Amino acid sequence: LIFSSLSDDELTELSTIVSEHSLNSEQYLFWEGDYADYFYIVAQGKVKVLKHATTGKEFIIAFFSPGEMFGEVAAFEKKPYPASAQAVSASVVFRIQREDFISFLNKHPQVVLRIIGILSERLRVAQSRLRDLAAERVEQRLAGILLMLTTKLGPTLPFTRQEIADMTGTTTETAIRVISQLKDRRIIKSSRGQIEIIDEPNLRRLTEDSH
Amino acid sequence: LIFSSLSDDELTELSTIVSEHSLNSEQYLFWEGDYADYFYIVAQGKVKVLKHATTGKEFIIAFFSPGEMFGEVAAFEKKPYPASAQAVSASVVFRIQREDFISFLNKHPQVVLRIIGILSERLRVAQSRLRDLAAERVEQRLAGILLMLTTKLGPTLPFTRQEIADMTGTTTETAIRVISQLKDRRIIKSSRGQIEIIDEPNLRRLTEDSH
DNA sequence: CGCCTATTTGAAAACCGTCAAAGTATGTGG
DNA sequence: CCACATACTTTGACGGTTTTCAAATAGGCG
Numbered sequence: 001l002i003f004s005s006l007s008d009d010e011l012t013e014l015s016t017i018v019s020e021h022s023l024n025s026e027q028y029l030f031w032e033g034d035y036a037d038y039f040y041i042v043a044q045g046k047v048k049v050l051k052h053a054t055t056g057k058e059f060i061i062a063f064f065s066p067g068e069m070f071g072e073v074a075a076f077e078k079k080p081y082p083a084s085a086q087a088v089s090a091s092v093v094f095r096i097q098r099e100d101f102i103s104f105l106n107k108h109p110q111v112v113l114r115i116i117g118i119l120s121e122r123l124r125v126a127q128s129r130l131r132d133l134a135a136e137r138v139e140q141r142l143a144g145i146l147l148m149l150t151t152k153l154g155p156t157l158p159f160t161r162q163e164i165a166d167m168t169g170t171t172t173e174t175a176i177r178v179i180s181q182l183k184d185r186r187i188i189k190s191s192r193g194q195i196e197i198i199d200e201p202n203l204r205r206l207t208e209d210s211h
Numbered sequence: 212l213i214f215s216s217l218s219d220d221e222l223t224e225l226s227t228i229v230s231e232h233s234l235n236s237e238q239y240l241f242w243e244g245d246y247a248d249y250f251y252i253v254a255q256g257k258v259k260v261l262k263h264a265t266t267g268k269e270f271i272i273a274f275f276s277p278g279e280m281f282g283e284v285a286a287f288e289k290k291p292y293p294a295s296a297q298a299v300s301a302s303v304v305f306r307i308q309r310e311d312f313i314s315f316l317n318k319h320p321q322v323v324l325r326i327i328g329i330l331s332e333r334l335r336v337a338q339s340r341l342r343d344l345a346a347e348r349v350e351q352r353l354a355g356i357l358l359m360l361t362t363k364l365g366p367t368l369p370f371t372r373q374e375i376a377d378m379t380g381t382t383t384e385t386a387i388r389v390i391s392q393l394k395d396r397r398i399i400k401s402s403r404g405q406i407e408i409i410d411e412p413n414l415r416r417l418t419e420d421s422h
Numbered sequence: 423c424g425c426c427t428a429t430t431t432g433a434a435a436a437c438c439g440t441c442a443a444a445g446t447a448t449g450t451g452g
Numbered sequence: 453c454c455a456c457a458t459a460c461t462t463t464g465a466c467g468g469t470t471t472t473c474a475a476a477t478a479g480g481c482g
Contacts, residue, residue, distance in 0.1 A: 051338065051339070051341075051342040052342075053342055053343075053345070053346030053347060054346075054347065054351075054419065054420070055346055055347075057345075057346050059341060059342040059345045059346055061338055061341065073331045073334050073335060074331075076324075076327050076328065076331055077328055077331060082334075082335040082338060082339070083338060106320075109317075109320065109323075112320075112323060112327070113287075115327070116287050116323070116326070116327060116330065117287065117288055119327065119330045119331065119334060120284045120285075120287055120288060120330065122334055123284050123293075123330060123333055123334050123337060124284060124293040126334060126337035126338055126341060127262065127272055127293060127294060127337055128262070128293070129341055130262075130270060130272070130337060130340055130341055130344065130380070131262040131263075131264055131270045132264075133341065133344040133345055133380065134264070134268075134270045134344055134380030134381075135264030135265070135266055135268050135270060135380070136264065136265070136266075137469075137470095138469080138470070140265075160427095160428065160429090161428075161429065161430095162428080162429095169341075169344065169345030169346070170345075170470075170471090171470080171471060171472080172428090172429085173429095173430085173431090173470090173471080173472085173473095174469090174470060174471075176428095176429065176430065176431090177430090177431090177470095180429095180430080180431095191479085192427090192428060192429075192478085192479055192480075193428075193479095208265065348437080348438095349437080349438070371459090371460065371461090372460075372461065372462095373460080373461095381438075381439085382438080382439060382440080383460090383461085384438095384439075384440080384441095384461095384462085384463090385437095385438060385439070387461065387462060387463090388438095388462090388463090391461095391462080391463095402447085403446080403447055403448075403459090403460060403461075404447095404448095404459095404460075423482105424481105424482095425480100425481090425482090426479105426480090426481090426482105427478105427479085427480090427481105428477105428478085428479075428480095429476105429477075429478070429479090430475100430476080430477065430478085431474105431475090431476080431477090432473105432474090432475090432476100433472105433473090433474090434471105434472085434473090435470105435471085435472075435473100436469105436470090436471075436472085437468105437469090437470085437471085438467105438468090438469085438470095439466105439467090439468080439469090440465105440466085440467080440468095441464105441465090441466085441467105442463105442464090442465090443462100443463085443464090444461100444462080444463080444464105445460105445461080445462070445463090446459100446460080446461070446462090447458100447459090447460075447461085448457105448458085448459080448460095449456100449457090449458085449459100450455100450456085450457080450458100451454105451455090451456085451457100452453100452454090452455085452456100
């Protein structure tokens with residue numbers, strides 16, 4: 001996605017510095033605090049980026065699907081990864097060494113602009129979520145997460161209650177209670193490991209309610 | 212700060228596109244959702260960037276002191292500001308028009324790298340705060356905010372209880388109760404509109420406690 | 423069919439927000 | 453210099469949302 005502005009020649013150049021890497025389900029690519037040697041793009045499967053809290057709970061910053069990049073924040077500077085990355089299912093990722101990536105960027109300013117755009121977007125999202133976590137109730141936050149996910153992935157969401165909880169910043173039990181309510185109100189359907197949005201307008205209304 | 216790598220000639224060039232703007236205390240520079248026409252740097256005083264919640268409460272994303280830039284996320288792309296900016300005291304800011312800023316960047320790639328660094332840092336901070344808001348108690352979050360502020364500003368922090376609360380994501384009353392505890396434990400001193408950290412190691416211990 | 427994981431439900435407790443009221447600095451105008 | 457307004461700080465009581473702990477149910481895969 002970030003390389004879509006490149007010519008065939010440039011893509012060939014890119015292919016010389018990219019390597020492929022397979023992952024088993026649950027396998028970690030890197031841990032928060034690791035030295036950041038690679039920059040990643042998902043090829044197949046699904047990868048989550050998360051942070052662990054002192055209480056042992058984890059907070060999911062984002063899921064990444066094929067074509068999306070991650071680990072980029074650390075790759076620009078010689079700093080450790082600020083979060084961990086774990087494969088949700090068996091996956092394949094492309095990776096580029098830090099130095100190769102940086103020298104490639106120096107030759108391709110339009111890619112740099114694309115990356116600034118992505119960083120900006122992520123910063124916007126993170127700051128909106130901060131406001132929501134600080135001020136909104138669990139139901140509204142969870143509705144917001146579901147909306148964001150449908151916008152990105154369509155009406156059928158392949159996530160467990162626990163994953164939804166870890167994205168919303170609540171517990172599995174509370175997520176289940178809220179999701180059950182949404183099911184009773186015919187806003188969503190759900191089965192094991194899956195949620196289907198059937199009434200998006202009403203879901204959106206929930207996020208906008210002032211109380 | 213972001214321009215410190217420039218030569219005198221380049222700074223002269225820069226000065227032709229920069230204009231100065233004075234602000235009264237409490238005055239807003241822009242509101243969340245406004246069309247983003249300017250990119251800003253604080254010259255004098257103090258500016259806060261915040262988001263309003265549907266409940267009317269506000270969440271402070273950051274305070275900016277002289278030399279720091281803000282409004283940059285929206286300036287790169289034709290998007291509205293994701294947050295509002297308000298002068299905390301009478302202040303002076305430098306501002307650069309979006310188009311001028313972008314054409315300046317095109318000629319100065321080293322400034323672009325500097326900005327990527329700043330965006331990355333802000334993203335790291337935002338994501339850490341997300342984890343904290345989702346998983347940590349008010350006391351730990353507030354201790355973390357105080358630590359961050361001392362690292363940046365020194366041991367004496369010129370903030371009211373309400374400002375601390377709006378940064379921590381809690382209410383003024385709860386912030387007061389936590390701060391009073393810290394005072395009783397001789398970790399901080401405080402007076403009206405000011406907090407002084409006197410036992411930083413113990414403050415840091417608080418943020419690391421698993422419970 | 424049996425095991426593992428995901429989902430569900432209930433009850434109690436904790437944390438924190440809300441509301442109300444009062445105390446205390448700071449500055450301003452007379 | 454004092455009175456007064458204003459904003460910041462403090463305290464208490466109460467209630468609600470959410471977490472925690474415990475246990476039971478149900479779905480899917482070998």
